[in-house]
Amino acid sequence: MSDQPNREELFSHPVRAGKRTYFFDVKATRGQDLYMTITESKRRFEDDGSVHYQKHKIFLYREDFANFEHGFIAAVDKIQELMATGDYRDPMAERLAAEDQTDSSSSQPSANEPAQDLETETPAESAADSDDFSFDDL
Numbered sequence: 001m002s003d004q005p006n007r008e009e010l011f012s013h014p015v016r017a018g019k020r021t022y023f024f025d026v027k028a029t030r031g032q033d034l035y036m037t038i039t040e041s042k043r044r045f046e047d048d049g050s051v052h053y054q055k056h057k058i059f060l061y062r063e064d065f066a067n068f069e070h071g072f073i074a075a076v077d078k079i080q081e082l083m084a085t086g087d088y089r090d091p092m093a094e095r096l097a098a099e100d101q102t103d104s105s106s107s108q109p110s111a112n113e114p115a116q117d118l119e120t121e122t123p124a125e126s127a128a129d130s131d132d133f134s135f136d137d138l
Contacts, residue, residue: 010034019043036060 011026023039038058045051060068082088 034062036065 009025009027011024013024015022015024019042021041023037023041025037025039026034027037028034036059038060040056042054043051044054083090
């Protein structure tokens with residue numbers, strides 16, 4: 001039997017996002033240094049209808065965590081700033097609006113119940129309300 005340490009994942013946290021799943025995995029090197037892998041897995045359909053998963057992986061080592069976090073937060077802050085201009089699409093607001101529309105069409109009021117107006121946020125309003133974002137929210 002080998003005296004190498006167990007190289008299996010020490011922690012794994014999947015985040016499902018439509019056709020994508022992100023995996024945040026904590027592993028250890030042979031020298032017992034901890035690192036994280038971030039894997040994006042996309043479901044793809046072949047011409048014959050079969051399914052396969054395309055994967056992209058990033059290895060992030062402990063000494064790079066602070067710089068990675070700083071860069072990630074700076075990019076998210078910039079996206080929020082740009083979204084507040086109203087010049088860019090907001091897929092999250094669009095998805096919520098579509099879900100609200102589906103919910104309201106499937107629950108038609110009866111003749112005795114008055115119809116209610118459903119208010120939906122515009123992308124600019126949605127972005128403006130998200131100023132209290134933090135890295136912990138991800």
